[in-house]
Structure formats: C-alpha cells, structure tokens
Amino acid sequence: MKFKEMSKAELYELSKKFNIKNRSAMSKDELVKALSKYEKTVSKNDEPSRQTVTSHMPEQPKQEAYVPKKEYYVPDRYNIDTIVLLPVNPKKEYVYWEVSDKTADGFCNKFSTVDPVFILKVFAGEDGSVSELASVRVGKYGNWYFDLYCPGQKLWAEIGMLDSTGNYHTISASKKIMMPADRISDLIDEETWMTVGENIEKIYTLSGITDMQKEELLSSARMHSELFKKLHKTEGGMSSSTLAQKGGE
Amino acid sequence: MPKGYWMLVLHSHLPFVKHPEYSYFLEEQWFYEAISETYLPILKYMKKMEDEGVHFRFAVSVTPPLAEMMCDPLLMGRYEQHLDKLIELSEKEILRTKGTCFEHLAHMYKERFEGLRDFYYGWLNRSLINGYKHFLEKGYIDVITCGFTHGFLPLLNNTENAVRAQIELAVRSHTEKFGQPPKGIWLPECAYFEGLDAVLAEYDIRYFFVDTHGVLYAKPRPRFGVYAPVYTENGVAAFGRDYYSSKQVWSSKEGYPGDQYYRDFYRDIGYDLDHDYIKPYISPDGERVFTGLKYHRITGDTDFKEFYQPEIASQKTVEHAKHFVRGREKQAEEIAELIDRKPMIVSPYDAELFGHWWFEGPEFLYNVFKEMDKSDVVKAITPLEYLNEYPTNQVVKVNPSSWGDKGYYDVWLNQGNDWIYRHLHFMSDSMVNLAKYHHNTNDDSIRRCLNQMARELFLAQSSDWAFLITTGTAIEYAVQRTKEHIYNFLRLKEMVENREFDYEFLASVENKNSIFQSMDFRIYC
Known part of the structure; x- marks a missing residue:
C-alpha cells in the first residue's frame, strides 16, 4: 500500500478509519505523514482489490472486523432444524445448517447416545441416479464451503447423525439446486x-x-x-x- | 433500413437510505449526488433530444427503493436544500477564484446547478418520476422495474415466497409510481437462477437481462449467440449483455471514462480547500466529503493534475460517441452476414456511471444517440420494439449467473457476508408462517407489526449490504444496516407472538424504515 500514490480524498478516508486527529485541517503531505505508522497495517481489505474467496470455513460464524456504532443484537442461531445449500459458482458451494436442541436430545434418547456425531453430506443427481459427493463430520450448527465441480447438475445437502453403531440418520435435507454451467452447452437443437x-x-x-x-x-x-x-x-x-x-x- | 439494433439499458438504483433521526447523514448524500449528477442530467438530455427531434430509444430501470426515495417528501425536501447550497457554494467560488484559471470553472458549476434547478422546478414540476413517465408514455423509453429492494434473488430462493414477494411488490410499487405495470425487469445484479422465469411470468413480465454467459451457456446452445433474445420455458425473453460494447466503456485499459481530458473524480474542493472556508458545505461534524465541485482533469497516472477544460472534454464525448457508433455498425454488419434476422446489441450499464462517476457520461450518451440517428446501419431500439418485430425466439434454459465479479454469486456470498443468509431465510420463513396465521386479523397492532416486519425483511434483503461488505466500502454502515433490520424484525416478531406491543418502538421504525406506505404483509401468504 503506497500512500504517496493515493489521492487526498482517499488518504482522508483512510485517516477517518484510523481516527487521526485534526485530519480535516491537514494537507495531503501531512496526511501521508500522520498515516505513515499505519502504512504496514493497512490490509488487503483497505486496498482497492477484491477480496478473494477462500475455501473451507471454520464452523463458527465469522466475527465482523468492525464494531457497529449502536450494537444491534443478532443471534448466531435460531435453534431450529435447517440446512441450506447455495451455489457460489460452478466450482463452489456454501452450506449452512442447524440442529435444534430438541431434535438432538430426542435423537440421543432414541439411540441411547451421549455424544452425538453430526454428519454433513452433499448429493448430486435426480431421482434414480443419486451419488454422494461429500461427507464431513461437523458440529450441531455451522457452515461449510465445498469445492465440488458440478456444472449443470442438481445438488443438495443433508445434515444427519450417527447412532452408536455407526448408522447414519437424516435430520433435514436442503432444497435441490441447479448449479450454473461454465461453458457452452453440448446440446444443439x-x-x-x-x-x-x-x-x-x-x-x-x-x-x-x-x-x-x-x-x-x-x-x-x-x-x-x-x-x-x-x-x-x-x-x-x-x-x-x-x-x-x-x-x- | 438498418442492419441491426442497439439497445441501451440503464440500471438506476440506490439502496433505501433515510435517516430522519439526523439532520445530516453521510450515506443519504449518495442520493442527492446521484440526482444532481446522473438522474437530472440524463432526463435533461432526453428532453433536449425530444426538442431537437433526435431519435432515441432505451430501457431504464428505476428500482422501487429509488422510486420510493424520489417520492419521499423528507428526502426530496433535503435534496432541494442541498441544491440551493451547491449554488451558494458556486457563487462563493466565483469570488474566490477571481482572476485565476479556475474562475470560468466556478462559473460553469453555477450555470450548471442553476440549469438543474430550473429544469427540476420547471419542466419536472419537482418530480423526477414525472420526467420518466413523460418519455415512457411517448414510447421513447421502457421504464422497467427490479426486485422490490434489490434482493439477490438466487440467494433468497430458499423460501419461494421471498422471491415472489420481491417481484410482486416491485410490480405494485412500479404500477403505483409510473401508472402502468412494468413490462420488463432488471434482475438485481443480473442474477438468475433456474426457475425464476416462472415467477416473472406469473406477474406478466415479458423480459429480463442476463450477462453474456447467461445466454451463451444456455441449454441448448442459443443459435444467435447474444445477438438475439431467447425465451425461457415460461415464455419470458432473456436479453444477453454484449461483451464488446460494455468493454469500450468498462475496460480498465481502453475504457472511455479514463480519457485524460475527462474530469477527475477525486480532486474535489471538499477535500482540497481550507477547512474553515469549506466547512458550511461538508459534513456538519467537520468531516470532509465530496461537494461535486471538481476543477481538474484525469491528466494521467500522476499526482499532478491539470485543470479541467470543459470544451475539450465536450469535444471528446463527440469523438468517443462516433467511435462507439462505428464499433456497433461494424459489429452489426459482421453478424448480419451470419444470421437471418437483424441482430441486436445489448449494452447495459449502471446509470450512476453516467454523470456521477463519469462526469461527461450523459453528454456522451446524447452524442451517441445523435450519431446513431445519422447511421444507416444501426438504430436504437427498446426491448419491446424488438420483441414486437421478432416475436419468435428459440426456447432455452438460461444459465444461472450474475454480472458480478467472476460472473456468478461470489460477490454476494463469501466469507465476509455469508452470515447474512441464515437470518434472511429464517426471517422469510417466519414471515410466511405469521402471515398465514394472522391472515384475517382485525387487530390493528398486529397488522402494523406484520407490515413493518415485511418492510424490515425487505430492507435486510437488499443486495447492497452484501456488496458493500465484499468491496470494502462502507462496511460498517452495511453491517450495521443488516443487523438493524434483523434486530427490528425479531423484536417485532416477539411483540406479535407475545401480544405485548412497544408502540414507541413501532412508531419509530415505521417512520424511519418507511419504504412503501401501502405495504401489506399478506403478500407472504
């Protein structure tokens, strides 16, 4: 990040971020000087480049880097049974899920399990020809990025639990989603x-x-x-x- | 007879930003700037073309949140004050710059702002909507709608009613504002998912737009590439973006707006001038902001900026317009050899590019239409005119896509903003359940709460927040706004469920997040 190449307006906006005192009265050179100690800390996010989307996610929702002025409390889960698969692009899918306490407890009672194991699965195909593409061990709620290359295919995800003998039981399944294509179709009418x-x-x-x-x-x-x-x-x-x-x- | 057609599409959109609780709010300025820099100048050029008898045709979206803001008395009152202050500032600037090379620029701004004021109070009669309506009724333009709050539809689709509500309310709001239902839609962010066409067809929407690969990667292969619309299985037409005409404007290597004679965006007197002098025209807390008075040209990749010369820049718009029209002529001629119909070239842009970002943009468009009027090869056309001429089109499955970076959904779904969707889906599911349960309610408090919940949900769905988080501009505001609407929604939900109403809270959110007065929660049934 080179401050000298930035316009005064951009430097000013940056100085706002770092809360530089007396910034509105400063000249461009003074702003550069005042900001110099932050030159190294200005991260990619502040630069005019796009954020790159990386792969797997931790299970906990991400913490925001910025603290809002007035804190509006927003829960990180709703204690419901849900699972949703959303396409990101032809090579990437995002899934979030949640198993309610009630469902988890009921399952533990039914199968006499104390320490339930949650499994997240992704499937492709239509009725009749279904294939399992991924299966990962996860927590009771969270989210996950998959890198499954499935252009033009129907995908869905399931969250389930393993009983004490290792048998898988589905809790909820997502809607089926058509993944985008990334090339010209082979089909010509x-x-x-x-x-x-x-x-x-x-x-x-x-x-x-x-x-x-x-x-x-x-x-x-x-x-x-x-x-x-x-x-x-x-x-x-x-x-x-x-x-x-x-x-x- | 022309050999082909050119179809300009301008997407005009701003998120609903209204803060009655503050007398000045930074993000509200987006709206005021866009009126002075984009919406008024474009309408003014349209009037000029009408008066001069220049043939012009295009499609323009005015999104429901933007149309709402254009009709909001508080916001428009503030805009009128904003314009007065600009004129006052330009008068002061004339005195300050006397005898310098900037003096004529200060005069230029004064004349410009006064011209806008006369046009706004005069011909428009203080209503921007009137202007669009006038040209719509003449058939010169198609005014099209968008998702009600610019929700990114593929990512809202977990609850089908959420997508339907975005479309239904958009159609209602559009009909209310423009006096007729929309024939076409600009899908928020051009984002399409398989199945969306069924919802569009339900609301009699005849066409939408997708990015180039939305049509090119369709199944089966579209036989005319992007040079003709395709129909979806539900009979809605999809127009694909032309890559080359977009590139001439957007390319970072050769785009017109980067010409060194065009006005520089960043050198603004709001940042450059002495703080005490400029103080009455920037943020009341003393923060520097853009004023719109800029005296320099792009010059080049240097720190040093030459002063702006409007006459040269104006001449440039003529050159660029000619270049642009020649490019379309060449394209039309080449493709016309290969297909048995007149090709159409679709050029969609954000409206705010013209004027706000690219100062000379509206004048460029005016010159493009003037130049095209003289051409025997290409002619400007609206989507409806084209569909009337060619009512038969190939039926395909349009490819899920968007016009965002990388062409799919990455911009609106990544590690920075993915947390939003869990809430949006929960909220729309709850909305549907509560709407069904209270469908016939006579209880005014419940009705008010549910209507306001619908507004909060709609506002939370706006794709602008996820976009701003990804691009790193106004992150704090975008996160704050998302959380505010989720919070308000959940609090109202609790009030409905417990039958305990906090009327003060209800009234305050009704006043602030007031989008669409005639909201009816039953659209979620």
Missing part, C-alpha cells in the same frame, strides 16, 4: 443446424466467447469508488490518436 449450421462457431466468436476469458469486465459501478479508481489508474487513458488508429473496434 435441430433448428439451429438448419438455420445457422456451422456458422454457430463464428457467431460465438463475435459474441465474445474467447475475448471474454481474456479480460473480465467490471460491471456494477454503483456508488463504489474502487471500481472507478481502476479506470482512472490507466496509463493516461485513451487518447484520440489511439482511437483513430484503432478505428471501429
């Missing part, structure tokens, strides 16, 4: 062959199928400075001479 035929490859090229892999586009600007900063930090931007040279596209 007949009319497509009759109308565009072999031209479909060219149409896809003109639709950007190869170029869009090379440079990903920023999409949503909203009131979001980082994205725009990226635009401004180009080397001199585009001049009219480059426009003339490049012509149409």
Whole structure:
C-alpha cells in the first residue's frame, strides 16, 4: 500500500478509519505523514482489490472486523432444524445448517447416545441416479464451503447423525439446486443446424466467447469508488490518436 | 433500413437510505449526488433530444427503493436544500477564484446547478418520476422495474415466497409510481437462477437481462449467440449483455471514462480547500466529503493534475460517441452476414456511471444517440420494439449467473457476508408462517407489526449490504444496516407472538424504515 500514490480524498478516508486527529485541517503531505505508522497495517481489505474467496470455513460464524456504532443484537442461531445449500459458482458451494436442541436430545434418547456425531453430506443427481459427493463430520450448527465441480447438475445437502453403531440418520435435507454451467452447452437443437449450421462457431466468436476469458469486465459501478479508481489508474487513458488508429473496434 | 439494433439499458438504483433521526447523514448524500449528477442530467438530455427531434430509444430501470426515495417528501425536501447550497457554494467560488484559471470553472458549476434547478422546478414540476413517465408514455423509453429492494434473488430462493414477494411488490410499487405495470425487469445484479422465469411470468413480465454467459451457456446452445433474445420455458425473453460494447466503456485499459481530458473524480474542493472556508458545505461534524465541485482533469497516472477544460472534454464525448457508433455498425454488419434476422446489441450499464462517476457520461450518451440517428446501419431500439418485430425466439434454459465479479454469486456470498443468509431465510420463513396465521386479523397492532416486519425483511434483503461488505466500502454502515433490520424484525416478531406491543418502538421504525406506505404483509401468504 503506497500512500504517496493515493489521492487526498482517499488518504482522508483512510485517516477517518484510523481516527487521526485534526485530519480535516491537514494537507495531503501531512496526511501521508500522520498515516505513515499505519502504512504496514493497512490490509488487503483497505486496498482497492477484491477480496478473494477462500475455501473451507471454520464452523463458527465469522466475527465482523468492525464494531457497529449502536450494537444491534443478532443471534448466531435460531435453534431450529435447517440446512441450506447455495451455489457460489460452478466450482463452489456454501452450506449452512442447524440442529435444534430438541431434535438432538430426542435423537440421543432414541439411540441411547451421549455424544452425538453430526454428519454433513452433499448429493448430486435426480431421482434414480443419486451419488454422494461429500461427507464431513461437523458440529450441531455451522457452515461449510465445498469445492465440488458440478456444472449443470442438481445438488443438495443433508445434515444427519450417527447412532452408536455407526448408522447414519437424516435430520433435514436442503432444497435441490441447479448449479450454473461454465461453458457452452453440448446440446444443439435441430433448428439451429438448419438455420445457422456451422456458422454457430463464428457467431460465438463475435459474441465474445474467447475475448471474454481474456479480460473480465467490471460491471456494477454503483456508488463504489474502487471500481472507478481502476479506470482512472490507466496509463493516461485513451487518447484520440489511439482511437483513430484503432478505428471501429 | 438498418442492419441491426442497439439497445441501451440503464440500471438506476440506490439502496433505501433515510435517516430522519439526523439532520445530516453521510450515506443519504449518495442520493442527492446521484440526482444532481446522473438522474437530472440524463432526463435533461432526453428532453433536449425530444426538442431537437433526435431519435432515441432505451430501457431504464428505476428500482422501487429509488422510486420510493424520489417520492419521499423528507428526502426530496433535503435534496432541494442541498441544491440551493451547491449554488451558494458556486457563487462563493466565483469570488474566490477571481482572476485565476479556475474562475470560468466556478462559473460553469453555477450555470450548471442553476440549469438543474430550473429544469427540476420547471419542466419536472419537482418530480423526477414525472420526467420518466413523460418519455415512457411517448414510447421513447421502457421504464422497467427490479426486485422490490434489490434482493439477490438466487440467494433468497430458499423460501419461494421471498422471491415472489420481491417481484410482486416491485410490480405494485412500479404500477403505483409510473401508472402502468412494468413490462420488463432488471434482475438485481443480473442474477438468475433456474426457475425464476416462472415467477416473472406469473406477474406478466415479458423480459429480463442476463450477462453474456447467461445466454451463451444456455441449454441448448442459443443459435444467435447474444445477438438475439431467447425465451425461457415460461415464455419470458432473456436479453444477453454484449461483451464488446460494455468493454469500450468498462475496460480498465481502453475504457472511455479514463480519457485524460475527462474530469477527475477525486480532486474535489471538499477535500482540497481550507477547512474553515469549506466547512458550511461538508459534513456538519467537520468531516470532509465530496461537494461535486471538481476543477481538474484525469491528466494521467500522476499526482499532478491539470485543470479541467470543459470544451475539450465536450469535444471528446463527440469523438468517443462516433467511435462507439462505428464499433456497433461494424459489429452489426459482421453478424448480419451470419444470421437471418437483424441482430441486436445489448449494452447495459449502471446509470450512476453516467454523470456521477463519469462526469461527461450523459453528454456522451446524447452524442451517441445523435450519431446513431445519422447511421444507416444501426438504430436504437427498446426491448419491446424488438420483441414486437421478432416475436419468435428459440426456447432455452438460461444459465444461472450474475454480472458480478467472476460472473456468478461470489460477490454476494463469501466469507465476509455469508452470515447474512441464515437470518434472511429464517426471517422469510417466519414471515410466511405469521402471515398465514394472522391472515384475517382485525387487530390493528398486529397488522402494523406484520407490515413493518415485511418492510424490515425487505430492507435486510437488499443486495447492497452484501456488496458493500465484499468491496470494502462502507462496511460498517452495511453491517450495521443488516443487523438493524434483523434486530427490528425479531423484536417485532416477539411483540406479535407475545401480544405485548412497544408502540414507541413501532412508531419509530415505521417512520424511519418507511419504504412503501401501502405495504401489506399478506403478500407472504
């Protein structure tokens, strides 16, 4: 993180974060100076880069780094039986679950278990051809990221318990979710062959199928400075001479 | 006869931010800035094009929270004061900069703000909605809706009623504001999941938009790529984003807004000038903020910034507009050779890009339409016009996707914000159960509480909070807002369940989180 490369407005916003006194009266150089001792502590999060999404999660919900002004109490669980699977992308799924005290106790009584073992499973497929993709030992409630590559498949998750003899019993199952695809479909309908035929490859090229892999586009600007900063930090931007040279596209 | 069509889509959205408990609130400024910088200038250019007889067609979303804010007397009253202060500041600036190279810029701002004021009090008659309605009724634009509070629908889908409620209330709110039900929708964050089309069809929504890979990766293969809409199994049309026209605006390497002659976003007198001088125009607690008066141009990747020259920047918008139109012509000609219909090129952008971020953006759009009006090759079109010309389209399964970073749901679901969903799902399940149970209630307190619970749930669902947490801007505010709505919801739920009402609390949240006065909790039944 280099403070000298930042605008005064950005430095000022940073000084707000570190609660630098008298910041509103400071010049840019003074802000750099006042912030210098924090230069190393300014983490990735403060930088204009996107947060990378990493894999497995601890079971406890994450603590927020920032303490809200007024503390609104929010429970970390609701003491219900639930499990939800949400797709993140074609290669990643997020699951959260919870087993209520009542259900857990009832299970322990029924199977005379003192120390219940909870198992989280993920399945794929449709009726008739179901396959188990993952099975992990977990706590009574929590969340988990899976890295299952299942484009275009239906997935769901289950939370269950093991009895004293090691048999698995389902407690709840999530909805079935269609995972997104990450490539062109192999399926081509007949009319497509009759109308565009072999031209479909060219149409896809003109639709950007190869170029869009090379440079990903920023999409949503909203009131979001980082994205725009990226635009401004180009080397001199585009001049009219480059426009003339490049012509149409 | 044109060879193809160009379809501009502007997505106008801000989260519902209203803080009657403070006379000044930083995040409320987002709205005031966007009015002066984006919504008013775009409406003004539309009027200009109408007056000049320039052919223009596009689709614009005005999301329900934004439309609500545009009709909120408190917020609009504050906006009017905000505009007066801007004019006052620009007058002071004329005196301060006398004899310097900035003097004509101070004059520019004064004229600009006064022009906005005249347009707002004059032709618009103090209603932004009036402006959109006028052009909608003329058929120049399609005004489309969005999820009621911009909820990220694929991640709310655990309770089907949660998705349905986002759509149903959006349609109701839109009809109330614009006098007719929406024909199209901008899905929040362009986020689609399999099955969503059934809900859209239920509410007579005829089309929506997805990112390029939403159409390209559809099943079976879409035979015209992104150059024609596809139908879902429920007969709703999906338009896919064109990669190349987006790139010309958004590319960090060659995007137009990065031109060195365009106005620099960061050099703002709110940060640059002497604190005592600028104090009346920044946050009352003395914190520096953007004022909107900026005197420098991008210049280049240096610390040193040249002063802004509006005439040159204006000329640039003409050059860029010509370049943009030539690009679309070339594209249309190339693709028209390969398919047996006129292709359409869909260019969706956040409206706030034009004007707020890219100061010259509205003028660029004006010049694009002017230039396109002269073209024999491409013509601007609205989605409905295109669907009327080509009512038959291939039926496919649209690929689940979004227009966020990496193209799927990562931005709204990651380790920083995943904690939100457990609450949202619990809340919507509880909402459905309580709504069914109290469906026929005559008890006014229960009815009020349930209506307010619906508002709190809707506001918590806004995808903006998860977005702001991921991008690292306004994290504290986003976390705070999410927790506030969860907390309010749970407290109201307890009141309903125990029949013990804290009327003071109820009244305060009704006043603050007041979105959609005619809320009816029974939409969750």
